[in-house]
Amino acid sequence: xxxxxxxxxxxxxxxxxxxxxxxxxxxxxxxxxxxxxxxxxxxxxxxxxxxxxxxxxxxxxxxxxxxxxxxxxxxxxxxxxxxxxxxxxxxxxxxxxxxxxxxxxxxxxxxxxxxxxxxxxxxxxxxxxxx
Amino acid sequence: xxxxxxxxxxxxxxxxxxxxxxxxxxxxxxxxxxxxxxxxxxxxxxxxxxxxxxxxxxxxxxxxxxxxxxxxxxxxxxxxxxxxxxxxxxxxxxxxxxxxxxxxxxxxxxxxxxxxxxxxxxxxxxxxxxx
DNA sequence: CAGTATCCGCAAGGATACTG
DNA sequence: CAGTATCCTTGCGGATACTG
Numbered sequence: 457x458x459x460x461x462x463x464x465x466x467x468x469x470x471x472x473x474x475x476x477x478x479x480x481x482x483x484x485x486x487x488x489x490x491x492x493x494x495x496x497x498x499x500x501x502x503x504x505x506x507x508x509x510x511x512x513x514x515x516x517x518x519x520x521x522x523x524x525x526x527x528x529x530x531x532x533x534x535x536x537x538x539x540x541x542x543x544x545x546x547x548x549x550x551x552x553x554x555x556x557x558x559x560x561x562x563x564x565x566x567x568x569x570x571x572x573x574x575x576x577x578x579x580x581x582x583x584x585x586x587x
Numbered sequence: 588x589x590x591x592x593x594x595x596x597x598x599x600x601x602x603x604x605x606x607x608x609x610x611x612x613x614x615x616x617x618x619x620x621x622x623x624x625x626x627x628x629x630x631x632x633x634x635x636x637x638x639x640x641x642x643x644x645x646x647x648x649x650x651x652x653x654x655x656x657x658x659x660x661x662x663x664x665x666x667x668x669x670x671x672x673x674x675x676x677x678x679x680x681x682x683x684x685x686x687x688x689x690x691x692x693x694x695x696x697x698x699x700x701x702x703x704x705x706x707x708x709x710x711x712x713x714x715x716x717x718x
Numbered sequence: 719c720a721g722t723a724t725c726c727g728c729a730a731g732g733a734t735a736c737t738g
Numbered sequence: 739c740a741g742t743a744t745c746c747t748t749g750c751g752g753a754t755a756c757t758g
Binding site: 539 | 739740741742
């Protein structure tokens with residue numbers, strides 16, 4: 457299953473490993489949601505903000521800048537008036553889509569199980585509180 | 588590629604969707620690292636803390652409690668002296684391993700590309716600063 | 719060993735106002 | 739429209755001390 461990789465050049469468990477820095481970035485909720493939102497095609501800033509419910513304009517800008525810097529998102533500004541800006545995944549960004557879709561699919565598939573586990577855990581705790 | 592799912596019962600883009608809450612949890616750096624660390628087998632608290640470099644005891648405890656509550660990690664305490672506590676993935680936790688391994692694999696595979704993109708982005712910015 | 723409890727600094731992140 | 743700049747609050751997360 458390739459979960460160990462003791463002979464690899466990089467080890468994500470190491471605090472100073474470059475792979476760790478990358479994981480820190482992509483294991484971020486807004487990053488994941490933006491990637492998913494752009495997976496189906498380019499979007500302008502406003503539409504993107506509307507699609508990713510709950511994101512503030514500040515966090516969206518910040519996330520997009522980070523993804524742009526890492527070469528995963530392309531920013532295209534058209535000199536209309538008012539200005540039009542479109543964001544699109546680069547090939548690098550697209551290569552990440554499968555992985556994040558995996559996360560989303562897992563979330564969808566296990567909502568019920570997790571809800572059950574939470575209820576079991578919480579009732580267990582409150583029962584203990586009565587002892 | 589199943590990136591849209593307009594007819595699905597849940598939509599992760601919605602702020603109040605249960606799937607969003609789950610994604611918020613698993614799209615977290617410590618969660619991902621703990622899942623990876625336990626993927627190869629159970630670990631005691633101390634060994635786990637050593638393996639996941641950089642995690643504080645507080646964040647590790649917090650992350651483990653969250654995962655335990657969601658039914659993804661099992662906590663077993665043995666009445667030795669001093670006490671021995673072992674953490675292991677549940678079947679539910681194991682079912683998430685493939686997805687997070689995907690993230691790690693992607694990170695490993697694209698370190699160089701991202702480094703290049705960053706240098707390009709940063710030098711581009713500083714050149715613009717001279718205009 | 720494996721925690722819990724507490725304090726505290728600092729940065730994430732929201733709200734608002736302003737600009738090309 | 740798509741930002742940037744600013745202020746300000748919240749809580750993440752580290753450090754430390756204490757317990758079964």
